[in-house]
Amino acid sequence: MIRKTQVPMREQDPRERIHNFQEVPYGYTPEEAIQEAKRCLQCKNAPCIGGCPVEIDIPRFIAHLAEGDFRGAIRVIKESNNLPAICGRVCPQETQCEGVCTLGKKFEPVAIGRLERFVADWERERGVELPPVGEPTGFRVAVVGSGPAGLACAVDLRRFGHAVTMFEALHEPGGVLMYGIPEFRLPKDIVRAEIATLQEMGVELVTNAVVGKTFTVDELLADGYQAVFVGTGAGLPRFLGVPGESLIGVYSANEFLTRVNLMRAYRFPEYDTPIRVGRRVAVVGGGNVAMDAARTALRLGAEEVLVLYRRTEAEMPARREEIRHAREEGVVFHFLVSPVRFLGERGELAGVECIRMELGAPDESGRRRPVPIEGSEFVITIETAVIAIGNQPHPLVPRTTPGLSVTRWGTIQADEEGATSREGVFAGGDIVTGAATVISAMGAGKKAARAIDRYLRERVASRA
Amino acid sequence: MYTILEKRRLAHGIQEYTVEAPLVARAAKAGQFVVIRLHQRGERIPITLADWDPDRGTITLVVQAVGKTTVELEECFQEGDALADVVGPLGEPSEIEDYGRVVCVAGGVGIAPIHPVARALKEAGNEVICIAGARNQGLLFWLDRLSQVCHELIVTTDDGSYGRKGLVTEPLKELVGAGRVDRVWAIGPAVMMKFCSLVCQEAGVPIIVSLNPIMVDGTGMCGACRVEVDGQVRFGCVDGPEFPGDKVNWDLLIARLSAFKEEERCALERYRELLKEATA
Numbered sequence: 001m002i003r004k005t006q007v008p009m010r011e012q013d014p015r016e017r018i019h020n021f022q023e024v025p026y027g028y029t030p031e032e033a034i035q036e037a038k039r040c041l042q043c044k045n046a047p048c049i050g051g052c053p054v055e056i057d058i059p060r061f062i063a064h065l066a067e068g069d070f071r072g073a074i075r076v077i078k079e080s081n082n083l084p085a086i087c088g089r090v091c092p093q094e095t096q097c098e099g100v101c102t103l104g105k106k107f108e109p110v111a112i113g114r115l116e117r118f119v120a121d122w123e124r125e126r127g128v129e130l131p132p133v134g135e136p137t138g139f140r141v142a143v144v145g146s147g148p149a150g151l152a153c154a155v156d157l158r159r160f161g162h163a164v165t166m167f168e169a170l171h172e173p174g175g176v177l178m179y180g181i182p183e184f185r186l187p188k189d190i191v192r193a194e195i196a197t198l199q200e201m202g203v204e205l206v207t208n209a210v211v212g213k214t215f216t217v218d219e220l221l222a223d224g225y226q227a228v229f230v231g232t233g234a235g236l237p238r239f240l241g242v243p244g245e246s247l248i249g250v251y252s253a254n255e256f257l258t259r260v261n262l263m264r265a266y267r268f269p270e271y272d273t274p275i276r277v278g279r280r281v282a283v284v285g286g287g288n289v290a291m292d293a294a295r296t297a298l299r300l301g302a303e304e305v306l307v308l309y310r311r312t313e314a315e316m317p318a319r320r321e322e323i324r325h326a327r328e329e330g331v332v333f334h335f336l337v338s339p340v341r342f343l344g345e346r347g348e349l350a351g352v353e354c355i356r357m358e359l360g361a362p363d364e365s366g367r368r369r370p371v372p373i374e375g376s377e378f379v380i381t382i383e384t385a386v387i388a389i390g391n392q393p394h395p396l397v398p399r400t401t402p403g404l405s406v407t408r409w410g411t412i413q414a415d416e417e418g419a420t421s422r423e424g425v426f427a428g429g430d431i432v433t434g435a436a437t438v439i440s441a442m443g444a445g446k447k448a449a450r451a452i453d454r455y456l457r458e459r460v461a462s463r464a
Numbered sequence: 465m466y467t468i469l470e471k472r473r474l475a476h477g478i479q480e481y482t483v484e485a486p487l488v489a490r491a492a493k494a495g496q497f498v499v500i501r502l503h504q505r506g507e508r509i510p511i512t513l514a515d516w517d518p519d520r521g522t523i524t525l526v527v528q529a530v531g532k533t534t535v536e537l538e539e540c541f542q543e544g545d546a547l548a549d550v551v552g553p554l555g556e557p558s559e560i561e562d563y564g565r566v567v568c569v570a571g572g573v574g575i576a577p578i579h580p581v582a583r584a585l586k587e588a589g590n591e592v593i594c595i596a597g598a599r600n601q602g603l604l605f606w607l608d609r610l611s612q613v614c615h616e617l618i619v620t621t622d623d624g625s626y627g628r629k630g631l632v633t634e635p636l637k638e639l640v641g642a643g644r645v646d647r648v649w650a651i652g653p654a655v656m657m658k659f660c661s662l663v664c665q666e667a668g669v670p671i672i673v674s675l676n677p678i679m680v681d682g683t684g685m686c687g688a689c690r691v692e693v694d695g696q697v698r699f700g701c702v703d704g705p706e707f708p709g710d711k712v713n714w715d716l717l718i719a720r721l722s723a724f725k726e727e728e729r730c731a732l733e734r735y736r737e738l739l740k741e742a743t744a
Contacts, residue, residue, distance in 0.1 A: 169551065169681075169683050170551075170681060170683075171501055171508075171548065171549040171551070179681075179685075207549070208549050208550065208551035209487070209551075210551060210552070210554065210683055213491065213552065213553060213554055213683075214487050214488065214491055214551070214552065214553070215487065215490075215491060235683075235684065235685040236684050236685065237685070237686065237687040239687065239690075239697065241697075245697070246690055246692060246697065246716055246720065248719065248720060248722075248723045251688075252686060252687040252688075254685050254686050254687060255680055255686035255687055255688045258680050258681060258685065258686050259680060259686075263507065263508070263680065264505070268727065268731070269727075269730060269731045269734050270505065271505045271507075272502075272505060272506050272507035272532060272533060272731060273507040273508075273680070274507075274724045274727030274728070274731065276723070276724065276726075276727065347719035394683075394684065394685075395684070395702075396683070396684070396702070
């Protein structure tokens with residue numbers, strides 16, 4: 001008899017966790033993991049594999065897990081994904097593998113993400129098996145950006161035997177995994193461990209290197225790199241463009257989260273970077289970043305945190321688990337509202353005027369477009385606002401790389417495998433697709449690694 | 465390793481640091497800045513480049529001790545010590561061309577970043593007049609270096625202890641009023657740049673200022689450094705740091721500079737207490 005519901009994962013009590021930055025879920029015990037793994041039907045057509053952007057052989061890893069063979073399980077995952085501890089925590093499983101799970105048609109789907117997380121954590125505690133590094137090819141590849149796309153690309157390039165140097169603009173590698181996603185959702189030690197694994201595999205890491213400023217892509221190509229992978233992400237914050245947005249107390253989500261995550265402002269003054277949060281905080285947006293900002297604000301001591309979203313809960317792009325966590329912690333959701341201006345007192349934020357929205361005809365994203373209801377304006381008193389309405393592609397590399405084609409949205413034009421308009425220059429992740437998910441960026445990095453490998457062996461080698 | 469090779473006291477609370485940073489030195493241009501971090505618990509702060517030497521692989525930073533980080537740099541970092549991080553060169557370089565006759569105005573520690581701008585303008589064929597001002601003689605430095613990169617140097621002090629008594633805006637007003645000034649550059653405290661901009665606006669002379677908003681990453685990511693120029697929101701780090709002074713919303717810039725005033729005071733006090741405990 002199959003359990004109809006997932007084996008629940010124990011979590012920190014919401015009343016306690018809003019006072020700390022420790023991870024919310026505790027993860028499965030071995031017994032719980034085996035119990036959950038046994039729910040898998042092992043169906044022949046395995047729709048879950050197709051639902052995974054990096055096509056992990058999910059039934060096979062779960063079969064090992066169900067038998068208690070954790071090492072076997074992690075080996076299967078690592079055939080396709082080198083960063084399972086991260087993906088198990090941040091992937092939107094409900095729209096990917098779990099969304100198409102056969103069991104999910106009648107009951108709750110298999111908790112694939114939790115199982116992935118379990119085996120990844122199990123391995124990290126017992127010592128990570130380094131993926132095999134290929135015979136040295138003599139080729140050198142520069143990976144620009146050390147976020148999900150760059151990390152995934154770098155690992156596979158090393159597996160193919162190429163020398164890899166990864167360049168990071170900030171002082172710590174990891175990209176959005178370090179500056180964007182909070183500690184309580186993705187502990188930074190996990191990201192550091194994954195990066196340490198990469199370095200053990202021989203990836204050379206250069207921090208404080210802003211490609212486009214410190215040196216250009218063309219300089220890298222002239223300096224002995226035969227190929228360059230650009231994974232610089234969507235790092236530029238978008239603002240609403242309404243009056244009062246520059247008042248003190250209005251942050252972009254990037255600033256708010258970077259101060260807290262990368263710079264450790266939650267431990268100010270022990271750490272030097274400050275952050276200020278008022279008693280009442282409004283977060284504008286409905287994605288994972290908005291949930292992260294709202295839950296971070298609570299942990300920084302805000303008494304009341306509101307999420308202002310211009311559509312309804314059904315259209316929220318955030319993972320279901322993040323919405324549930326936010327709600328459990330006391331975040332209050334206001335749907336179908338949009339800020340029209342921020343109000344200040346002596347230069348500091350004091351309130352936000354919003355307008356009510358209704359859903360009209362579907363837009364190009366397929367979601368119903370929110371339309372303002374005339375005359376429905378109202379004011380909410382707040383002391384802090386965080387704008388989490390998305391990010392734009394980082395313009396530095398496109399701007400400083402002549403001949404690199406970009407779209408009208410500022411993303412780099414690349415084919416399915418990451419090849420750009422410039423020979424030897426490949427790109428993947430948010431810089432190509434616009435802001436998307438960690439796993440899709442990893443998938444793009446992996447595809448590009450294969451394309452780069454082929455390019456080096458066929459084109460460059462034949463020239464020599 | 466971003467080792468401090470030389471440290472030299474220039475004036476009260478103002479130090480010159482020569483720091484190993486070969487990649488920055490190789491790419492640096494006038495008007496650009498770096499972001500530094502002292503140690504693993506440090507904050508990221510932007511500092512405009514005062515000079516660089518690509519052959520030696522060094523950059524020169526002139527820093528006034530005003531907050532916790534800059535005070536700690538002055539008191540705790542000596543020759544041979546290394547900064548945790550130096551990243552750059554960031555921001556757009558100054559738009560250097562042969563404008564004709566250019567006045568470069570520097571207020572206080574702004575003398576350091578105006579130096580490479582004046583040098584580049586002079587090399588481009590401009591007639592360059594520098595005005596350097598400080599509260600008193602004890603806060604002046606690099607006058608010899610500045611005089612080498614301009615055709616004429618005017619010095620002012622608020623109390624008249626050196627050079628002309630008064631503010632930098634007075635000789636600036638005379639120069640632009642007499643005509644024949646094609647462009648003005650001003651670097652210094654926000655209030656000083658604001659008043660230089662007003663002088664130039666009245667005289668109809670274009671003025672470029674180097675803004676110093678609060679930054680976190682310095683690469684366009686956080687938006688903390690947003691400033692309003694000509695009614696548009698621009699990022700100090702990637703669109704600037706230089707903007708036309710007559711188009712800047714100065715009141716907004718000055719207000720935003722005080723966003724973390726309370727926290728900055730608290731950090732400095734705590735640092736002083738810890739230092740006292742450590743030396744007691």
